[in-house]
Amino acid sequence: MANLNVTIPALKLNDGASIPMLAYGVGTAWGKKEEGKLDQAIVDGVKTAIKLGYYHLDGAESYKNETELGQGIKESGVDRSKLFVTTKVWEPTGEAGDIERALKQSLKKLQLDYVDLYLIHSPFWAKSEQDLQNTWAEMEAVQKAGLVKTIGVSNYRPQDLEAVLKTAKVTPAVNQIEFHPYLQRVETLEFHKKHGIATTAYGPLTAVTKAAPGPVDDVFSGLEKKYAVSAGEISLRWCIDQDVVPITTSSKEQRLSDYLRAATFKLTPAEIKQINEAGQKKHFRGFWAKKFGDESRL
Numbered sequence: 001m002a003n004l005n006v007t008i009p010a011l012k013l014n015d016g017a018s019i020p021m022l023a024y025g026v027g028t029a030w031g032k033k034e035e036g037k038l039d040q041a042i043v044d045g046v047k048t049a050i051k052l053g054y055y056h057l058d059g060a061e062s063y064k065n066e067t068e069l070g071q072g073i074k075e076s077g078v079d080r081s082k083l084f085v086t087t088k089v090w091e092p093t094g095e096a097g098d099i100e101r102a103l104k105q106s107l108k109k110l111q112l113d114y115v116d117l118y119l120i121h122s123p124f125w126a127k128s129e130q131d132l133q134n135t136w137a138e139m140e141a142v143q144k145a146g147l148v149k150t151i152g153v154s155n156y157r158p159q160d161l162e163a164v165l166k167t168a169k170v171t172p173a174v175n176q177i178e179f180h181p182y183l184q185r186v187e188t189l190e191f192h193k194k195h196g197i198a199t200t201a202y203g204p205l206t207a208v209t210k211a212a213p214g215p216v217d218d219v220f221s222g223l224e225k226k227y228a229v230s231a232g233e234i235s236l237r238w239c240i241d242q243d244v245v246p247i248t249t250s251s252k253e254q255r256l257s258d259y260l261r262a263a264t265f266k267l268t269p270a271e272i273k274q275i276n277e278a279g280q281k282k283h284f285r286g287f288w289a290k291k292f293g294d295e296s297r298l
């Protein structure tokens with residue numbers, strides 16, 4: 001297996017930490033594992049990703065494979081300090097101490113004493129603005145206690161972030177959202193920019209996988225020839241060149257290896273504009289569609 005030996009760029013977060021701009025996610029591609037049993041395929045997938053150079057790893061309590069993610073990290077032999085590990089809390093209860101309890105369980109499964117980034121998986125469990133605010137205060141507390149380096153959110157809409165910012169002492173450093181040419185999240189990205197919140201993107205390959213064929217295909221084929229890369233690699237680079245960190249995944253080593261080519265070329269502003277204009281002709285949301293509302297562009 002060719003290892004391209006590429007350098008993945010990093011993005012500076014609002015708290016001074018650096019986040020690698022290409023991540024390997026363990027939330028999709030692996031199917032459902034048997035409860036309580038270590039799934040060696042997931043452990044091996046994590047080790048393969050790390051071996052190839054994916055040092056940013058995206059997990060979550062709800063994926064039920066933090067044990068495999070932790071074991072893969074351990075068996076990779078790569079120094080902990082070189083890795084950037086994210087996990088997410090699923091549905092906070094709103095009770096005092098619930099975030100600390102959930103985080104400590106995650107850390108135990110991951111066999112780690114801290115995570116680089118801890119996210120609230122979604123805002124959809126909250127019944128009020130106050131729920132979002134109280135839980136954010138709990139996130140601030142675990143950061144202060146040194147259990148996590150950086151705190152953030154996922155799937156938050158501008159109105160959810162507004163609510164958090166009314167009482168926050170620490171601005172969320174990251175919002176992890178679905179982002180691809182058919183879901184460009186213009187308003188959300190503008191809000192992020194205004195408040196110094198970094199965007200990380202799940203579903204970055206959607207335009208060339210689940211939502212294909214579509215209006216970006218012709219633009220992509222021209223760029224595939226120009227840069228001698230695949231449409232997937234164009235999709236990932238389209239994120240990176242807009243300062244968005246793509247989180248991708250595959251159980252296939254060859255695909256993961258190929259995607260590293262996203263770090264070997266750069267799209268021009270005119271090419272990004274071409275993709276954006278073509279992408280705006282179609283709307284597709286692969287995750288959480290009912291929660292956002294089918295037609296929402298947020």
Ligand SMILES: NC(=O)C1=CN([C@@H]2O[C@H](COP(=O)(O)OP(=O)(O)OC[C@H]3O[C@@H](n4cnc5c(N)ncnc54)[C@H](O)[C@@H]3O)[C@@H](O)[C@H]2O)C=CC1
Nearest residue numbers: 025026027028029058154202203204205206247248249250
């Ligand atoms: N915070 C959240 O709510 C969510 C977070 N995530 C995170 O993001 C990660 C990546 O999410 P995805 O949507 O899976 O990312 P993605 O858009 O990069 O798609 C990856 C999937 O596409 C498949 N694929 C790749 N190349 C392909 C090709 N050429 N033809 C056909 N299929 C191909 C892969 O096998 C994999 O299943 C997850 O593992 C998870 O860690 C994912 C969804 C929601």
Ligand SMILES: O=CCc1c[nH]c2ccccc12
Nearest residue numbers: 027028060062063064121287
């Ligand atoms: O994060 C992506 C969506 C999601 C939420 N819970 C699960 C569990 C397993 C796979 C994906 C997800």
